[in-house]
Amino acid sequence: MGEKSGNDLSVGEMADRAGVAISTLHFYEAEGLIQSWRTGANHRRYNRHELRRVAIARMAQNVGVPLSEVKTMLDQIPRDKAVSAEDWKQAGQAWADLLLQQIVNLRRLRNQLHGCIGCGCLSVEQCALVNEGDALGANGGGARRWIGDEDELAPMRRPG
Numbered sequence: 001m002g003e004k005s006g007n008d009l010s011v012g013e014m015a016d017r018a019g020v021a022i023s024t025l026h027f028y029e030a031e032g033l034i035q036s037w038r039t040g041a042n043h044r045r046y047n048r049h050e051l052r053r054v055a056i057a058r059m060a061q062n063v064g065v066p067l068s069e070v071k072t073m074l075d076q077i078p079r080d081k082a083v084s085a086e087d088w089k090q091a092g093q094a095w096a097d098l099l100l101q102q103i104v105n106l107r108r109l110r111n112q113l114h115g116c117i118g119c120g121c122l123s124v125e126q127c128a129l130v131n132e133g134d135a136l137g138a139n140g141g142g143a144r145r146w147i148g149d150e151d152e153l154a155p156m157r158r159p160g
Contacts, residue, residue, distance in 0.1 A: 009046045018051055018055065018058075019058075020054060028054060033057050033070060033074055034053050034054060057074075063099070069098065077091050
C-alpha cells in the first residue's frame with residue numbers, strides 16, 4: 001500500500017472528498033476504522049477505497065451506532081482485494097438486529113413523547129416511556145436497562 005498510485009489522496013484531498021475535518025480522519029485512523037500510508041517525505045496518503053469506510057463511519061455515527069461496532073463491521077471488509085457487494089452485505093448483516101431495535105426504540109419515543117413533555121414525574125416506576133408497566137421492577141432490584149418488546153420487531157423483520 002506504500003506506493004503511489006492513481007487511487008491515492010492526500011489528507012487534505014481525502015478530507016474534502018469525505019466531507020470531514022482532517023482531525024476526523026486522524027481520529028478514525030487512530031480508532032482503526034481507516035488506514036493511510038506514508039510517502040518517502042512522510043506525507044500521509046489514503047487509498048480512495050477508504051472514502052467508503054469514512055462514509056459508513058459517519059452514517060453509522062449519525063444513527064447512533066458506536067464506533068466500536070463500526071470497527072467490528074469494517075474489520076470484516078477485505079483490504080487486499082476489490083470489495084464486492086456481497087462483502088458489504090455480509091459485513092453489514094450483523095447490524096440488522098441492532099438497527100431494528102433502534103427503530104423500535106425511536107418509534108416508541110415518538111409515540112410516547114407527547115405524554116412526557118412537561119410531565120415532570122421523574123419516576124422510573126411510572127414512566128411509560130422508559131418503564132412501561134413497571135417491566136423493570138419485575139426483574140428485581142438494582143439498575144435495569146429497558147429492552148424493547150420482540151413483538152414490535154416482527155413487522156420490520158425481513159424474511160431470510
